[in-house]
Amino acid sequence: MTAAPPVTKAPVIKARGVGRVLPGPVPVTLLDGIDLSIGEGEFVAITGPSGSGKSSLLYLLGLLDRPTSGSILLDGRDTARADAAELAGLRLVKLGFVFQFHFLLPEFTVLGNVMIPMRKLGGGSDAELRRRAEGLLEDLGLGDQMTKLPTQLSGGQRQRVAIARALANRPRVILADEPTGNLDTKSAQTVFDIFARLARETGTTVITVTHDEGLAAQTNRRVQLVDGRLVTHKS
Numbered sequence: 001m002t003a004a005p006p007v008t009k010a011p012v013i014k015a016r017g018v019g020r021v022l023p024g025p026v027p028v029t030l031l032d033g034i035d036l037s038i039g040e041g042e043f044v045a046i047t048g049p050s051g052s053g054k055s056s057l058l059y060l061l062g063l064l065d066r067p068t069s070g071s072i073l074l075d076g077r078d079t080a081r082a083d084a085a086e087l088a089g090l091r092l093v094k095l096g097f098v099f100q101f102h103f104l105l106p107e108f109t110v111l112g113n114v115m116i117p118m119r120k121l122g123g124g125s126d127a128e129l130r131r132r133a134e135g136l137l138e139d140l141g142l143g144d145q146m147t148k149l150p151t152q153l154s155g156g157q158r159q160r161v162a163i164a165r166a167l168a169n170r171p172r173v174i175l176a177d178e179p180t181g182n183l184d185t186k187s188a189q190t191v192f193d194i195f196a197r198l199a200r201e202t203g204t205t206v207i208t209v210t211h212d213e214g215l216a217a218q219t220n221r222r223v224q225l226v227d228g229r230l231v232t233h234k235s
C-alpha cells in the first residue's frame, strides 16, 4: 500500500526574500533573506534569542511594517505596492492581532471592546454585530463578563478578550507577539489551547512569537530566528 500524499495547505502568508534594514549612518539589519510560507490552519511559533528579529518578522507578516527588500504575499496577493490605506484595509479584513499587553480600551466594556473592529468594518446591523461579539465571548468562556470593564478582569481574562477582539472580523490569520508574556502558567496554557483549537477547528492560521519552549512545542511548526535569519524551517 502506498502512503497517502501529504496534505497540501494553501499558503495564506508568504515571505519572499524579505529583509528589513533600519536606515541611518550605520544601517542596522533586522532581518535578512527570509523565505517562509505558512498555510491555512497552521499554528506556527516564531522562536529565537532576544533581539533575533522575532517581533520585526511578525510586524512584517502583519503588514504593520514594510520590508526594505523582498515582499509579503497575503492570500496570493503581493502587498509590496499596496499603499497605506490598502494595507490598513487588508489588516482590518484579514488579520487579527494579539500583543503582550492587551491594549483594551479602559472606558469600553468587554463587549464594547470586541465590537470596535466590527463597527469599523461594518457588514451587519448593530444587533447582528452584538450577537456575533457575544458568541465569540461565550466561546472563549467570557459569557458572564461582557458588561464588565477591562479593569475588573484578571490578566488571563483580559487576554482572552483581546483574542475575541482579534477574531471579531473572522480573520484569516491571527498574529500574536508574546501573548503569554504577562500571564501565569495556567492562563498562558489557556491562550495556547484557544489558538490550537482555532487553527484545528476553524482553519484560522495562527502565528505567535514566544520565548516559552514548552508552549512552542505545542504548535504545528517552529520557525527559528538567529541574528535576523531563519535557521529552522520545515514546510
Ligand SMILES: Nc1ncnc2c1ncn2[C@@H]1O[C@H](COP(=O)(O)OP(=O)(O)OP(=O)(O)O)[C@@H](O)[C@H]1O
Residues within 6 Å of the ligand: 022, 028, 030, 048, 049, 050, 051, 052, 053, 054, 055, 056, 057
Ligand atoms: N526601531 C528600532 N531601532 C533600533 N533598533 C531596533 C528597532 N527595532 C528593532 N531594533 C533592534 O533589532 C533587533 C531585533 O528586534 P526584535 O524586537 O525584532 O527582536 P526580538 O527577537 O523580537 O527580541 P525580543 O525577544 O527581545 O523581543 C534588536 O536588536 C532590536 O534592538
